[in-house]
Amino acid sequence: MDSNAQKLSQTANISPRSGRDYIARHGETVFNAAGRLQGEHPHTPLTRAGFAQAEEMGRALRTKLGAKPVLTLWASPTGRALQTLAVIAEHLELDWHGAKTDSRLVEIGTGDWAGRYYADLAAEGLKVVDRATGLLHPAPNGEHYPAIAARVSGWLADTQDDPGDRLVIMHGISSRVLRGVMTGAPELPGYGAPAAPGLPQGSLVLIERGQETLVHRGAGHAPA
Secondary structure, eight states: OOHHHHHHHHHHTSOOOSSOEEEEEOOOBHHHHHTBOOTTOSOOOBOHHHHHHHHHHHHHHHHHHOSSOOEEEEEOSSHHHHHHHHHHHHHHTOOGGGOEEOGGGSOOOOGGGTTOBHHHHHHTTOOOBOTTTOOBOOOTTOOOHHHHHHHHHHHHHHTTTOOSEEEEEEOHHHHHHHHHHHTTOOBOTTTSSBOOOOOOTTOEEEEETTEEEEEEOOSSOSOO
């Protein structure tokens, strides 16, 4: 058994947390707006639309949880995730500086396609997005889905004892895999990993004991 499969097998035996998990996809970025692949790029700033989407998620959570809820804040260490979290935290009257980050929450590694325009890759005859699933095809020298599942599963295992509720700000592809792992979704044929349905930028779901509920559907684009 390879290391990725072994990690997935070990995490599959972990019971769901007692607390609730709010999983969010960051707001639209300048790369999203321009049609460029972001992947694990450390900082692609939010657009005005992206900040507006973060505001909407903040309002939705404030309505649901009230001011100063007991909530552990987690985020991908990328600038776009931390910018999104800053806006939401302000709505909730929580201290953004107390947030935790983990590199295992970053987006799919896009290898040789990193920073390239979707249109340019399509013009070269390359298939970038799987239209049936909305997932990115793995790029040359890029990350494959079992590796994403292994790293987010590792994060879940290591944070299993987090007390109470938490908010996690992530990305389009990696959040789909995390949500798939957390809800026990089956592996998608040809991908070797589970993935929950895609949601637009600025969307927020609640996962409680393996069950997912949509809290807010963002106004961004659904593709990665």
